[in-house]
Structures are given as C-alpha cells and as structure tokens.
Amino acid sequence: MNRILAIAENTFRETVRDKILYNLILFALVMIGSSLALGQLTLGNEDKVILDLGLGAISVFGLLIAIFIGIGLVYKELEKRTVYALLAKPVRRHELILGKYLGLLSTLGVNLAVMTAGLALALAYTGRAPAGAYGRLLPAVGLIFLSLALATALALLFSTFSTPALAALFTFFLWVIGHFNADLRRFGELSGSPAVEALGRALYYVIPNFGNFNLIDGRAVLQTAGYARPVEWWAVGGAGAYAVVYIALLLALSILIFARRDFK
Numbered sequence: 001m002n003r004i005l006a007i008a009e010n011t012f013r014e015t016v017r018d019k020i021l022y023n024l025i026l027f028a029l030v031m032i033g034s035s036l037a038l039g040q041l042t043l044g045n046e047d048k049v050i051l052d053l054g055l056g057a058i059s060v061f062g063l064l065i066a067i068f069i070g071i072g073l074v075y076k077e078l079e080k081r082t083v084y085a086l087l088a089k090p091v092r093r094h095e096l097i098l099g100k101y102l103g104l105l106s107t108l109g110v111n112l113a114v115m116t117a118g119l120a121l122a123l124a125y126t127g128r129a130p131a132g133a134y135g136r137l138l139p140a141v142g143l144i145f146l147s148l149a150l151a152t153a154l155a156l157l158f159s160t161f162s163t164p165a166l167a168a169l170f171t172f173f174l175w176v177i178g179h180f181n182a183d184l185r186r187f188g189e190l191s192g193s194p195a196v197e198a199l200g201r202a203l204y205y206v207i208p209n210f211g212n213f214n215l216i217d218g219r220a221v222l223q224t225a226g227y228a229r230p231v232e233w234w235a236v237g238g239a240g241a242y243a244v245v246y247i248a249l250l251l252a253l254s255i256l257i258f259a260r261r262d263f264k
Contacts, residue, residue: 003092003099004095004102005099007095007096007098007099007100007102007103008098008102008103008106010099010103011100011102011103011104011107012103012104012106012107014103015069015103015104015107016110029114029115046126047123047126050119050122050123050126051119051123054118054122054123055119055140058115058119058141058144059144059148061115062108062112062144062145062148063151063175065108065111065148066108066148066152066155066171067151067168067172068168069104070104070151070171071155071158071164071168072164073101073103073104073156073159074097074100074159074160074258075159075163075164075167093258093259094259096258097254097255097258098255101152101153101156101251104156105149105152108145108148108149109145112141112144112148119137120134120137139233139236142236143214143215144213146213146239146240146243147210147213147243149243149247150208150210150243150246151171151175151210153246153247153250153251154171154174154175154250155171156250156251156254157250157251157253158170158171160254160261161257161261174207175210177207178207178208178209178210178211179211179214180211181203181204181207181208181209181210182209182211184200184203184207185200185201185203185204187200188201188204208246209242212239212243213239213243215235215236215239
C-alpha cells in the first residue's frame with residue numbers, strides 16, 4: 001500500500017507540472033467567465049445559463065485532462081524505459097497501475113475544485129442564485145468527477161496495449177457513445193430484428209453508461225420555478241456504486257494486460 005501511495009504522489013507531482021494541464025484549466029475558466037456575458041443576453045435565465053455552460057465546461061475540459069494526461073501515464077514509462085527501473089525495484093506491476101491511477105485522480109480532483117470555485121464565483125457575481133444552490137452544486141460536480149474517474153480508467157486501460165493516439169480515440173469514442181447508451185438499447189428493441197436487439201442489449205451493458213451521471217443540471221441546482229424537485233440522493237449513490245464497480249473492473253483488466261506484457 002505504501003508503494004502505491006508513493007507512486008500516486010510521484011504521479012501527482014509529475015502531472016501538475018504538465019503545461020497542457022494549465023492550458024486546459026485556463027480555457028475552462030475563460031469558458032466559465034464567458035458564460036457571464038452569454039447569461040446577460042437571456043432575460044431571467046442568467047443563472048441557469050451560467051450553470052449549464054459552467055458544468056459543461058468542467059465536464060469537457062476535465063475529460064480532456066483525463067485523456068491527454070491519462071493516456072501517457074504508462075506510455076511515457078515505456079518510451080523513456082523508466083518502467084524497467086521501477087519494476088527492478090520491489091514494485092509490482094499492479095502497484096504501478098493503481099498508483100498511476102490514484103495520482104491522476106488526485107490531479108483531476110484538484111482541477112475540478114479550481115474550476116468549481118470559478119463557477120461559484122461567476123454565480124455569486126450575479127447575486128441572484130438562491131443560497132441553497134451552492135450546496136446543490138457539490139453533488140453535481142461530484143457526479144462529473146465520477147464520470148471523469150471512469151473515463152480515466154478507460155484511458156489507462158487503452159494505454160496499456162495501444163499508442164497514445166489510439167488510446168485517446170478509443171476513450172473519446174466510448175465517452176460519446178456512453179452518453180447515448182440507453183438509445184442504443186431502445187433502437188435495438190424497436191428494430192424488430194432479434195440480432196440487432198441482442199447487439200443493442202450487449203452494447204448497453206458493455207459500454208460504460210455515462211448518462212448515469214447526468215442527473216443534476218442548472219435547473220436542479222437552482223430549483224427554478226416548475227422544477228422544485230430535490231436532489232435524489234439515492235440516484236447519486238446508485239451512480240457512485242455503478243462507477244466504483246465499473247472502475248474496479250477496468251483497473252483489474254488493465255492490471256491483467258500489463259502483467260502479461262513482455263518488456264524484454
């Protein structure tokens with residue numbers, strides 16, 4: 001466990017020095033700031049526009065961080081041949097994978113905290129958001145973090161057996177398709193073909209369902225008129241359990257593939 005935490009700490013320090021990271025955070029904060037100008041163009045919906053654009057920016061730029069940094073976690077070790085020095089020490093291969101994952105997850109957590117603070121400041125600038133909105137913003141960002149943790153596990157899995165370009169492509173493709181997971185199953189059911197229906201059902205269960213994390217939007221945070229529905233914590237908990245199980249499976253598969261690789 002100590003070796004895993006040591007690798008995680010080293011990975012965190014390595015990733016926070018990455019220039020790509022700061023560029024992405026800067027772009028995200030600019031996007032959140034620009035939502036103020038866009039919000040002023042909408043009468044009576046300024047807060048909702050700021051929240052929707054802000055949460056969208058956090059999700060998209062968080063995904064880019066997970067992909068562009070996550071795909072290089074293992075590949076850089078192989079390219080620089082530092083993996084040989086690491087594995088020559090009393091470090092097992094599964095400890096390297098888990099440590100790398102936890103390190104990047106820590107980096108994502110810090111970045112999301114910075115971007116969330118920027119969104120909260122933009123919301124406070126309007127002075128119109130209800131007091132409870134800031135508390136409801138936390139589970140919304142928490143769900144985004146869970147989806148990014150899942151995307152990071154995907155990126156790490158693909159990086160164990162493919163090039164960075166392919167790993168990025170695969171991760172982004174599954175992230176997009178995963179938001180329409182339920183539609184794939186529904187399309188199979190409506191097709192009238194047993195083969196297409198079976199394929200749609202199989203894809204529904206195999207491809208990670210990122211739609212599970214789209215539970216809280218701007219209306220839910222603000223509790224706007226006509227949408228005074230409280231945050232359903234059981235649904236948030238269910239999404240968290242789904243993410244934990246799926247991430248555990250992806251990490252187990254990553255460890256299995258990495259353990260079978262020949263570095264000679």
